[in-house]
Amino acid sequence: MGSEGIWTAGPTDEAEGGRALLRTVSRAAEQSEGDAGAAETVFVVCRWCGAQEFEVVARECFCYGCCLPLGVSDGWEDGFPGQHPWRLESSYTPLPPSTPGPRILPEEVCRCPQGHGVFETAISFTLTDDQRIRSLSVGLRCPDDGYLHLYIDNARTVPVDRPHAPRS
Numbered sequence: 604m605g606s607e608g609i610w611t612a613g614p615t616d617e618a619e620g621g622r623a624l625l626r627t628v629s630r631a632a633e634q635s636e637g638d639a640g641a642a643e644t645v646f647v648v649c650r651w652c653g654a655q656e657f658e659v660v661a662r663e664c665f666c667y668g669c670c671l672p673l674g675v676s677d678g679w680e681d682g683f684p685g686q687h688p689w690r691l692e693s694s695y696t697p698l699p700p701s702t703p704g705p706r707i708l709p710e711e712v713c714r715c716p717q718g719h720g721v722f723e724t725a726i727s728f729t730l731t732d733d734q735r736i737r738s739l740s741v742g743l744r745c746p747d748d749g750y751l752h753l754y755i756d757n758a759r760t761v762p763v764d765r766p767h768a769p770r771s
């Protein structure tokens with residue numbers, strides 16, 4: 604399976620599947636954040652267009668409705684308002700592949716075992732005392748067949764200088 608990671612079969616029913624997705628992500632956060640504050644787990648809804656499905660490429664989730672990125676990989680985009688720019692650092696599970704540069708490699712595109720590439724997404728995160736995201740997990744559910752996948756397993760966010768030029 605290599606870099607495709609582990610997928611588990613899940614309920615195809617939407618409500619049940621959604622709950623299974625939340626469990627998948629929150630369990631990851633619980634397991635390795637023993638002493639930290641409680642993790643919060645939420646479904647991801649695009650704040651621009653309200654879509655709830657995402658394409659997942661090279662550690663980033665792109666809204667299927669409007670194509671805007673969530674900011675998982677660098678904390679920059681507007682999906683996480685008020686956060687510092689960051690880079691992700693793996694905890695005990697390696698991060699998904701992401702090669703520097705503008706080209707997207709086939710192995711960086713996340714697909715379920717049946718080859719679908721659009722997912723319901725949930726994140727689990729813990730916050731620092733000043734409400735910055737400290738650690739982040741991303742879980743995916745294929746709405747077509749219910750497959751579940753923990754895409755990012757408790758990565759830590761490491762503050763960095765802004766990765767992009769400021770926009771006006």
Ligand SMILES: [Zn+2]
Pocket residue numbers: 649650651652653654666667668669670671
């Ligand atoms: Zn959108």
Ligand SMILES: [Zn+2]
Pocket residue numbers: 715716717718719745746747748749750
């Ligand atoms: Zn699928």
